[in-house]
Amino acid sequence: MTNRFKIPQSVLVVIHTPQRQVLLIRRVESDPAAPPFWQSVTGAKDTEEEDWAFTAAREVWEETGLDCRTGGPLQHNLTDWELENVYPIYPRWLHRYAPGVTHNTERVFGLLVPEVCEVTLAPREHTHYCWLPHTEAADLCFSPSNAEAVLQLMHMPSAGQGERA
Template sequence: MSKPYKIPQSVLVVIYTPGQQVLLIRRADGAAHWQSVTGAKDHPDEPFAQTAAREVAEETGIACGPGTPLHAGLSDWGLENVYEIWPAWRHRYAPGITRNTEHVFGLCVPDGTAVTLCPREHTDHRWLPWREAADACFSPSNAEAILLLPQFAAWAR
């Protein structure tokens, strides 16, 4: 059976500490890009917050869904980015789909939070000060979201 097409609705989750150190993870698909947690909805009616919590757990091992101690730290930043899907990745989507809508979240975690990567998706991780993290991202929308961190971190307090 063939794999179903990806839904062109995704999340971007900026994971950060109270001191605004940002977690970046390196892609394992050969591109060696550094990024925040990202991922598509599993089904069209999946709430974005559920997608965000699921992707964070899958990609980093950090549990932040309802009922977990970190759930209160997951915040919807109310931002969406619409961007052109890279041609090399369009085969993952239904024919004719060329744009994705990305919904942005932040997740504040305590210093020292353990990270357990999914080796199929990511090969390494690092914590960087927010400006350095923005500079290290390959995705412009990811870098822009990280640059907004001080504003949203203050708002989330």
């Protein structure tokens, strides 16, 4: 196992259907007393040079088994929403980053799937998943930036990703 620090550049991928049903996954929590931590797919770049879209597709594959990688059946359904959030890293996760790193830049993507489907979770990262209408999903998200990204679906055509309003 490598001992390198996480890169403070990550992706957030809102996986949704044309009817704005949103996939949320529940993170494994080491503290059983902690409230459930529901989120969209997230993950950091493996290298600073790694392309945002490559990171997004890799994380979707690793966390859900949905394949939007190059050559995958959903490759054309992954859209860069061209939104970036910069936020302070939660204190409980600062140890994962190099000393002095306090903020993360998160790039937001959407992945359109034709319908609600089963996913294959990475058991070391997530324990459950659910599909919810986008407003309910936003309410359940642990992260405020995740909730805001889910609510962006209100500004998109129901038939697909479309352009942001």
